[in-house]
Amino acid sequence: MPPKAESLPPLRDLLKAHELFAKKSFGQHFLLDERVLELIASYAGDVENHHVFEVGPGPGGLTRALLARGASVTAIEKDPRFLPLIEPLKETYPSKFTLLQEDALKTNLLELAPSPRKIVANLPYNVATPLLVNWLHEINAHGQNAYTQLTLMFQKEVAERIAAEPDTGAYGRLAVLSNWLCDVVWHQDLPAGAFTPPPKVTSAVISLIPLAKPRFEANLKSFERVVATAFNQRRKMLRVSLKALGLDATALLEHAHIDGTKRAEVLDVEAFSRLANSYDALTKSATKSSSQL
Ligand code: SAH
Numbered sequence: 001m002p003p004k005a006e007s008l009p010p011l012r013d014l015l016k017a018h019e020l021f022a023k024k025s026f027g028q029h030f031l032l033d034e035r036v037l038e039l040i041a042s043y044a045g046d047v048e049n050h051h052v053f054e055v056g057p058g059p060g061g062l063t064r065a066l067l068a069r070g071a072s073v074t075a076i077e078k079d080p081r082f083l084p085l086i087e088p089l090k091e092t093y094p095s096k097f098t099l100l101q102e103d104a105l106k107t108n109l110l111e112l113a114p115s116p117r118k119i120v121a122n123l124p125y126n127v128a129t130p131l132l133v134n135w136l137h138e139i140n141a142h143g144q145n146a147y148t149q150l151t152l153m154f155q156k157e158v159a160e161r162i163a164a165e166p167d168t169g170a171y172g173r174l175a176v177l178s179n180w181l182c183d184v185v186w187h188q189d190l191p192a193g194a195f196t197p198p199p200k201v202t203s204a205v206i207s208l209i210p211l212a213k214p215r216f217e218a219n220l221k222s223f224e225r226v227v228a229t230a231f232n233q234r235r236k237m238l239r240v241s242l243k244a245l246g247l248d249a250t251a252l253l254e255h256a257h258i259d260g261t262k263r264a265e266v267l268d269v270e271a272f273s274r275l276a277n278s279y280d281a282l283t284k285s286a287t288k289s290s291s292q293l
Helices: 011-017 035-041 061-068 082-084 123-143 156-163 172-183 220-232 238-245 249-255 269-292
Strands: 049-056 074-075 099-101 117-123 147-153 184-191 203-210
Touching: 035 061, 035 117, 035 184, 035 203, 049 061, 061 074, 061 117, 082 203, 123 147, 123 156, 123 172, 123 203, 123 220, 147 156, 147 184, 156 172, 156 184, 156 203, 172 184, 172 203, 172 220, 172 269, 220 238, 220 269, 238 249, 249 269
Parallel strands: 049 074, 049 117, 074 099, 117 147
Antiparallel strands: 147 203, 184 203
């Protein structure tokens, strides 16, 4: 008989017994309170028939909560010091738990398990944004076949940038890309004191629920290019900031039916997709006419 989950040692004792200290360079801030961990796992919704990826299990509190909810979990942890703390979970949940010592930035999750997949993680904040952008690219390519839900802890300021509405200070590239591909659900803030050791900032848990296909049709590369260029100089009028695209910005904005005196901040996701499509249309016709010369 495998040992029951209740027989696992308390997380705090485990950390102490293994004399592990949080490393700043790995963005290590641990959650040890079971009620908080269960709440976060509950935000992931039904996980029983899903394969759940967890980035950065650390001492494994969230991992335990996910396994207890019946998920099959693959955890990816970069810091080898934690492996002996979480390896015993393999015995408690045979065939349900896989542990990989890898850098999640270099791991192709889609190759590791079939859909339906979810990602649930208290992310290392130093790499949270590039990780999310990688997953959003996969969602752009495969929609809900990539992931059906991402339930993630970020520092609150980053969560706000993901969930932001147009015409707010937090609205920018992250909000536009996230909203183009997903519905974003805000769950809750978590004060610094909920973590051991406490980070300097407040945190927040949000979910991104991928759409079956992007909200508006556009090519990812062009979409990202126009969004990045527009927000690079977010205080400038679009007819000025978009010159950096290297084409006639006024013609581009006219083609997309966007007032060139507006700033990037006020454009919604639909307007950005129009801009990306016009960018494609104009760059294609430019290549055509130059090849005719
Ligand atoms: N989930 C745990 C720990 C969160 S702290 C908890 O809630 O208690 C972030 C974790 O991510 C740490 O365990 C850290 O070692 C790990 N980590 C940092 N960078 C990583 C990377 N690039 N790939 C995988 N894990 C990483």
